[in-house]
Amino acid sequence: MKKTPAVFCIVLTCDLLTSTGSLSAAPITFNNALPVAEEEYIWRELFFYRRATGDPGPMDRELDVIGLVSVLGYGINSDLAVFGVLPYLDKELDLTSGSNQRISRSNNGIGDLSLFGRYTIFRHNGPGYNFNIAPFLGVETPTGENNDRDRFGTLPASLQAGSGSWDPFTGLVMSYQTLDYQVDAQASYKINTEDNNFEFGDEFAFDASLQYRLWPRVLEGGVPGFLYGVLEANLLHQKKNEITGSNDPDSGGTSFFLSPGVQYVTRRWVVEAIVQVPVAQDLNGAALEDDFIVRAGFRIAF
Numbered sequence: 001m002k003k004t005p006a007v008f009c010i011v012l013t014c015d016l017l018t019s020t021g022s023l024s025a026a027p028i029t030f031n032n033a034l035p036v037a038e039e040e041y042i043w044r045e046l047f048f049y050r051r052a053t054g055d056p057g058p059m060d061r062e063l064d065v066i067g068l069v070s071v072l073g074y075g076i077n078s079d080l081a082v083f084g085v086l087p088y089l090d091k092e093l094d095l096t097s098g099s100n101q102r103i104s105r106s107n108n109g110i111g112d113l114s115l116f117g118r119y120t121i122f123r124h125n126g127p128g129y130n131f132n133i134a135p136f137l138g139v140e141t142p143t144g145e146n147n148d149r150d151r152f153g154t155l156p157a158s159l160q161a162g163s164g165s166w167d168p169f170t171g172l173v174m175s176y177q178t179l180d181y182q183v184d185a186q187a188s189y190k191i192n193t194e195d196n197n198f199e200f201g202d203e204f205a206f207d208a209s210l211q212y213r214l215w216p217r218v219l220e221g222g223v224p225g226f227l228y229g230v231l232e233a234n235l236l237h238q239k240k241n242e243i244t245g246s247n248d249p250d251s252g253g254t255s256f257f258l259s260p261g262v263q264y265v266t267r268r269w270v271v272e273a274i275v276q277v278p279v280a281q282d283l284n285g286a287a288l289e290d291d292f293i294v295r296a297g298f299r300i301a302f
Contacts, residue, residue, distance in 0.1 A: 023301050025182050025228045027209035028261050028274040032184045033132035033175040035120050036075035037301075044071035046297035052288040059095040059103075063158075063288055066090045067111075071299075079120040086143070087111035091159050105152060109161035111144040116169070129178045136188075140167040146195065157198045157241070164195030171205075179219060184209045194242070201239030201252045208233045211263065230261035230274060240284060253283030255290060269300045 026032050036042065050065040067090070073083040090108040116138020124131045144162020148155050157163070171188030186207045192200040215227040233256070240252035261274025273296035281289050 023265060023268060023270050023299065024177065025211035025213070025226070025230075025263055025265050026270075027184045027186075027207070027211070027232060028230060028263070028272050028295060029232050029234055029259055029276065030184075030186045030188075030205075030207040030209070031118065031136065031171075031173050032182075032186075032209075033118075033120065033134040033173045034130075034177065035078050035123070035132065036073060036081035038075050038077050040075045041302050042071070042073035042299060043302070044073075044297060044299040045069070046071070046295060048293060048295045050293045051291040053291055054286055054288040059097050061288060062094045062096075064092045064094075069297075080117060082117045083115070083138075085114040085116075089144075089161050091161075093156075093159055103152075105150055105155060105159060107148050107150075107155055107159045107161060109145050109148070112140045112162045112167075113143040114138055114140045114169075118173075129176065131174070131176045133172065133174045135170070135172045137170045138168070140169065140190070142166060142195070157200070163192065163200060165193040165199070167192045167200075179213075181210065181212045184211075197244045199242040201241050203239075204237045206235045225264055225266040228263040228265060230259075230263055230272075232259040232261065232274065232276075233257070234259060234276060250285035250287050253281065253287055255283070256280040257290075257293075261295075268302070269298060271298045272296065 024034060026034070046069040048067045048069070052063040054061045067087050069085060069087045071083060071085050073081055075081045088109070089111045092104060092106040095103040116136050118134050118136040120132055120134045122133040142162055142164045144160070146157070146160040146162045146164035148160055167190060169188060169190035171186055173184065173186040176183045188205045190203040192202055209230065209232040211228045211230050213226055214229050216223050235254070235256050237254045238252045241248040256279055257276040258279050259274050259276040261272065263270055263272040276293040276295070278290045283289060
């Protein structure tokens with residue numbers, strides 16, 4: 001079973017300001033490389049809902065995860081920004097046997113806090129465009145509970161709010177922004193470490209995003225905001241989980257999502273929504289397959 005999509009939020013919920021201190025269009029499911037204004041704060045709230053199902057084995061399975069991810073970012077200078085990302089998660093796993101006997105296991109709580117920094121190493125600006133490249137480095141800390149129980153005993157790791165482990169991650173992101181559109185791409189890697197004889201598989205992700213201005217089609221004065229259409233692609237590969245030093249055959253694999261969305265962007269706030277639709281999933285054994293993931297939220301600069 002894949003780790004909760006809250007891990008996507010390590011880099012996808014980082015917020016995104018130009019050097020002038022005004023918000024711009026940006027990827028919804030991952031980070032970008034536009035600089036954060038010096039001494040500016042960013043606040044973001046991102047709601048998500050994930051549905052995953054699986055039927056190989058003696059029981060049909062259905063996993064629902066509802067989450068709210070809170071982000072606070074700060075621009076130290078025009079090149080360096082730091083971020084904190086804290087999710088709240090509500091998970092429910094329904095198991096139904098061939099005789100229609102239904103078992104439901106659920107859990108909720110604060111998840112693992114991620115802390116990371118992003119530093120711009122290359123910037124090239126010209127008339128009507130800018131291009132930025134920025135690496136990022138951080139760690140997911142074990143702030144979430146990972147030993148919760150229900151009437152059946154200790155919950156499986158996939159239903160715990162936290163992992164109990166310190167998990168470093170790193171990556172590189174680039175952004176090319178024009179007056180009409182923006183293109184972003186990111187590669188990231190996360191090392192999941194062991195706790196309580198359990199270790200989630202390491203994760204590699206590659207993401208790309210196009211944001212295209214739909215309205216107004218002609219730039220002119222007096223427009224309060226801008227409407228963008230968004231199309232993103234997300235590739236995630238996760239190694240198999242390890243339980244007491246042995247690989248879990250029903251975990252890990254590769255998933256590819258296409259994600260259409262919209263954004264309404266003003267100088268100081270943005271509202272946005274996107275749907276991640278799996279178009280290919282090559283998972284191991286009886287690992288749960290994603291049906292869809294919905295994300296919606298807002299971000300504010302102050």
